[in-house]
Amino acid sequence: MNFKTTSKLLEALHPFIENAEIFVPSENSDRKKQRSKSDIIMIDERNNFGFEVCDNEIIVFCFTSCQHFKNYNAAISEDANNYIKRAEGFLLDLFQHQVRHIACFKGKSLSSEKYYILYCDGREDCCIRNTWFGFSKFINPFGKKTIRSTTWKYDALKGRFTTCQTKKPDPDAIKVIYVNDHCYIEIFNRHHAYTYNIMELEFDDYFGMYYWVPATGVVSSGFYDTKESAVQNAMETLKHRGCD
Numbered sequence: 001m002n003f004k005t006t007s008k009l010l011e012a013l014h015p016f017i018e019n020a021e022i023f024v025p026s027e028n029s030d031r032k033k034q035r036s037k038s039d040i041i042m043i044d045e046r047n048n049f050g051f052e053v054c055d056n057e058i059i060v061f062c063f064t065s066c067q068h069f070k071n072y073n074a075a076i077s078e079d080a081n082n083y084i085k086r087a088e089g090f091l092l093d094l095f096q097h098q099v100r101h102i103a104c105f106k107g108k109s110l111s112s113e114k115y116y117i118l119y120c121d122g123r124e125d126c127c128i129r130n131t132w133f134g135f136s137k138f139i140n141p142f143g144k145k146t147i148r149s150t151t152w153k154y155d156a157l158k159g160r161f162t163t164c165q166t167k168k169p170d171p172d173a174i175k176v177i178y179v180n181d182h183c184y185i186e187i188f189n190r191h192h193a194y195t196y197n198i199m200e201l202e203f204d205d206y207f208g209m210y211y212w213v214p215a216t217g218v219v220s221s222g223f224y225d226t227k228e229s230a231v232q233n234a235m236e237t238l239k240h241r242g243c244d
């Protein structure tokens with residue numbers, strides 16, 4: 001490491017990055033392809049998430065954008081500590097809260113994007129300001145405007161940022177039972193009898209995304225005389241699978 005600040009940041013982030021596949025480039029070059037003295041730490045390389053420590057500056061890489069934290073008065077030690085603390089706080093916020101990406105398109109071209117940190121108390125903070133791409137590429141001003149939203153959350157067990165497919169219960173279900181964040185039960189009334197379906201999240205490592213799929217390894221639920229019997233048998237199935 002070239003800077004003590006790098007070690008300090010890694011120590012502060014340790015509880016979150018124990019399972020991350022951290023990548024540290026052996027060589028680093030600037031925009032002019034000249035060797036640069038800085039520390040680059042890629043925590044989630046697939047999502048371009050990490051940080052770079054330079055002289056009096058820390059750059060946090062976040063998906064398709066980045067945030068700069070600079071020490072504008074290197075002669076004052078209090079300012080130096082302040083910009084490091086701000087960078088550390090920003091990183092911790094990204095690890096501990098959901099991050100929403102809003103991408104605006106004109107036709108098929110990305111015209112602008114914003115990132116928001118979603119706090120537990122309902123606050124939304126635009127952590128990375130709007131980026132406009134009009135000067136860097138051709139954007140059809142008459143193209144249809146569309147907005148895409150993706151919400152990311154850091155998964156400490158997998159050591160990377162993941163997103164989750166929205167839960168969409170079957171509209172034919174007469175009752176939906178929330179078990180936990182990773183599992184729910186659908187109850188149906190078919191042919192004058194009751195049956196159930198168990199849905200659970202499955203992770204796709206390639207896309208870094210959780211999908212809702214029918215639970216694997218569950219024996220066909222059969223049919224029951226009452227709704228209560230169907231619910232009871234569904235819960236028993238989960239109990240034996242250890243899903244609850």
